[in-house]
Amino acid sequence: MPLLNIHNLRKSYGPLEVVAGLDLAVEKGECFGLLGPNGAGKTTTLRLALGLTVPDGGTISMLGLPVPDQAREARVRVGVVPQMDNLDPDFTVRENLLAYGRYFGLKDAETAGRIPALLEFAGLEHRADARIDALSGGMKRRLTLARALVNDPDLIFLDEPTTGLDPQARHMMWQGLRRLLNQGKTILLTTHFMEEAERLCDRIAIMDHGKIIATGSPHELIGSHIEPQVVEIYGEGVADWTAAHGSTYCERVEKVGETVFCYTRNSEALVQQLCNRTDLRYLNRPASLEDVFLKLTGRDLRD
């Protein structure tokens, strides 16, 4: 049975249907990535799953309990890393963990017993008594993750866990999440970093306008939604070239500003053709999850 099971979920704000008939099942032990452009309804979906807002329609069950009716009971075994850090700035690192444990009804002695392992996990062994404002962005993020583990949850929600982190901090975060998966934890994360989803997630759902528009492993999504090779072409003559040769060499052509993206099963002939052109530059690469994402959700800005 899935740890989180969502069926035909709906939620509107005024005339805007933010979640519009969403189905989702997160299996035990997997890392499930929810991808979508800004405003696709990712955060609202997480809030609904946690029982923090009441859906207009549909059913949610989390850890076998109906949400929102028994959301409080279900949250006993859930950890949450929110999009924005909301650590307690008046407490030290250790005090943050102790206070958070109390909200789960944990005795201080119990939480204190878990703190060394949590600090080790977060790489904050020597910062136990540091104030929050003395921590870097990456440290705060890791402490927020450690705080979400204070109750030893089965299911962990992460809302854009690495937004705003530098590459070092991001890799450290990913290592931490992989350790959790190795321990058998289940993770549901939202992100708009394709790389993050590709590295961590067993399964991905691409979400737009409140609905899931594609689900599968990163490999499956690339295999089933897009041609395997991409050739990006830039240069002054690109428009003329596309008009003359585009449809001969590519299965699908997308023009974005001054760049042309050629999607094809076999790029050899195309690359041969481009080699002889001095007025064009090109980049031949395998298709990625980002190509799938852009194909399915479009290239328009979502502000």
Add this chain to the structure above:
Amino acid sequence: MLKTANFRPPTLSLRFIPVWRRNFLVWRKLAIPSILGNLADPAFYMLGLGYGLGGLLPEVGGVPYLTFLAAGTVCYSTMNSATFEVLYSGFSRMHVQKTWEAILNTPLTLDDVLLAELLWATSKSLLSGLAILVIVWALGLAGFGQTLWLIPLIILIGFCFSGMGLVMNALSPNYDFFMYYFTLVITPMVLLCGVFYPVDQLPSWLQTISAWLPLTHAIALARPLVQGGAPQQVLVHVLALLAYGGIGFYIALVLTRRRLLK
């Protein structure tokens, strides 16, 4: 828009305790400036006006002016402390630090958080009221025994103004918004409810307004207690304070649910 789910009655439980304790532990770190801030201002008002103005006045309401002022100051100091706590500190926790949001991801609910804030602000204002009471005892303005009843009254006043203040917290877009509440509610109350002079000095239309204000009910109970008498119409005054606090808390809960659980 208000949905019917937001109107459900409050779920009150002991789960509020860890949230109350969180506020207490933070307060303990900043206790000295906090106590000074809460104590110094009303104490200087009471002593400055009590001696300075009191020296120019014959008795007010049958007692020396300082004694008259003491009862009002206990009430007004408690009111201010509760109001500041739920407005500025509560708003910081809810809106700026997002502490409530962090708590709502645990097995606690918004009802638990709001109850904790209500009781925490009540607790903190109890300290402010008691501090003035200690000065009253130290100066021998009133006997110890007769004023012990002021302690439950201080708790009731704290409850009343914490509940009312939480409504403002639920509605506020930013800190500046609280100026309206202070200018339009708290300051008129200080001036119309008999803190500095008997209400019967006011023209009758102002007296009518005054009779409806919660601080008037608080002072109606506190002043006889300080002066060694028995308050009249105790039930009416107690019910008025309970109603303002209780109804305030319920409205605040409905509005905060709308704000945070949308």
